[in-house]
Amino acid sequence: MIWIKWFLSVLGGLGVFLFGMRTLSDAIRRASATPFRQFLSSVTQSTWVGTVTGFFVTSLIQSSSAVTVTLVSLVNAGLLTIRESVGVLLGTNVGTTITAWLIVLSLGGFSLSDLALPLAGLAVPLLLLDRRIPKQIADIVFGFALLFIGLDLLKDQMAVLGAQELFATLLPNLGEGLGSNVLFLLLGAGLTALIQSSSAATALTLAALVSGVINLEHALAMVLGENIGTTLTANLAAVVGNRASKRVARIHFLINALGSVWMVGLIPLLADGLSGVFAGVDDPEVRSGYVMASFHTTFNVFNGLLMSLLSENLVSLSKKLVWSTSSQQEVALSEGTFTGRIVDARLTMEEVLGDFRRSGGTLKRMVSGVEELLGLVDPGERSDVLNQMAKWGERTSEGAQLVSSKLEAVAQEELSPELSARLSALSAINPAMERVGDALVNMSWQLDAKGRQGVYFLPKQRTSLIEMLRLLKEALTLMDRNLRQNAADLDAVADVEGKINALTERLREKHLRDLDKGKYPASSGVFYNDLVNELEKCGDRVASVATHLASEGDA
Secondary structure: OOOHHHHHHHHHHHHHHHHHHHHHHHHHHHHHHHHHHHHHHHOOOOHHHHHHHHHHHHHHOOOHHHHHHHHHHHHOOOOOOOHHHHHHHHHHHOOHHHHHHHHOOOOOOOOOOHHHHHHHHHHHHHHHHOOHHHHHHHHHHHHHHHHHHHHHHHHHHHHHHOOOOHHHHHHHOOOHHHHHHHHHHHHHHHHHHHHHOHHHHHHHHHHHHHHHOHHHHHHHHHHHHHHHOOOOHHHHHHOOOHHHHHHHHHHHHHHHHHHHHHHHHHHHHHHHHHHHHOOOOOHHOOOOOOHHHHHHHHHHHHHHHOOOHHHHHHHHHHHHHHOOOOHHHHHHOOOOOOOOOOOOOOHHHHHHHHHHHHHHHHHHHHHHHHHHHHOOOHHHHHHHHHHHHHHHHHHHHHHHHHHHHHHHHHHHOOOOHHHHHHHHHHHHHHHHHHHHHHHHHHHHHHHHHHOOOOOOOOOOHHHHHHHHHHHHHHHHHHHHOOOOOOOOHHHHHHHHHHHHHHHHHHHHHHHHHHHOOOOOEEEEEHHHHHHHHHHHHHHHHHHHHHHHHHHHOOO
């Protein structure tokens, strides 16, 4: 009965710690959600820049899992390449060590844990204010308070465990050396994989260390194992992703697993060296905490330096671990897959932006296809372009269906007002882009029918249509930029749309005058007028994407 009570008490302390960490992380993520996702997707041109990015973002939001899951999502959406993600992963490993240092601050005669309840009390008035920023500050304060209260509870229960005769006799029999360190490394990996939080596992390890349940070398071995166990989160997120996202998740595992292999044999050396560095700290609890946190940081910094030199090898190895049977299959998978399950509503909507950008790229190729058809006379050449246009049209339709499935799954989740507004905006963008693809396919059929009927355009008609097509391509390029930034440059969009509308009006007026003067036959005028009208509608639909993105931001 005593052991049941102890076990439930440990679960209770762990629950308070996890809830505090989740509250803290979620509050900071909500406050900086869009900036940190944009930061990740825009400043990862090199491994070193990505490493610094990963460090600062993880230090800010206090959740390596949140960063790695977001990273997997961005790769799945095509917003980052596998190589660009390696640096972020290395920086994330260093950034997550900040958590251990925060935990160490709760040790000693006077610690932050002494301020936990007073801080929570000060945060209560902020919750009563009907404003977003004060409530976010209150959540951050409550998160810190619960984190340190949970750690105190864990320390108390580990002290009870350390006082038991069973553990007093068991631990010395586990011995020292590589074998026992490997055993505790596996224990740390299993513990982190089980509770899905390296921060909580680190807190448990520290509590066990300062309570005498485990010795220093075993604690450091568990820290290495926790580095491996935390990679399970990204690998679970990649299960519902494409092949590229799976490779990123495998790279995360390889970085931490290979690093632990070379470090586990050096544990005795570092334990002695770091203990000497902090020999002047009188409080044994604080000294042990400093040694453990220093080891965690030292390992991840040096492992990051080593793995950065091997980044290309890691990418190559990940391709062998997650292989493809053909280049065609690789292309198909890189365009996004969906199994019906989502890891996080916000991240799924981020993936949808990537899906839109891929469809936008296809639409630009379709515009070029229509432009090519304008100059083709040979039926065989037209047939080749028509077949390609049909494939592109099918791809945009499949992309729209994929997005619809993702958004339907998101709609089943409990969403904040902000995410609900975003869902509405994305749901409106999807059919608009699909209709542009349908219109371009329809234009290709019209041009083929024109050729089969022996109808020809005058050079000035072709020139006018090409001018409209190039303005439409300019609008699609601007749309791609807006989707990448998840923001709308309404002035630039209005400028391009204005050019399309003005050109349309001018061409219509000139078309009527030319028909009256008999400059070209009515059959040519019908095809010409239909194409001008279709292109104007396409321009309006592309411009509507920016309008919907702007409405999301105003919500």
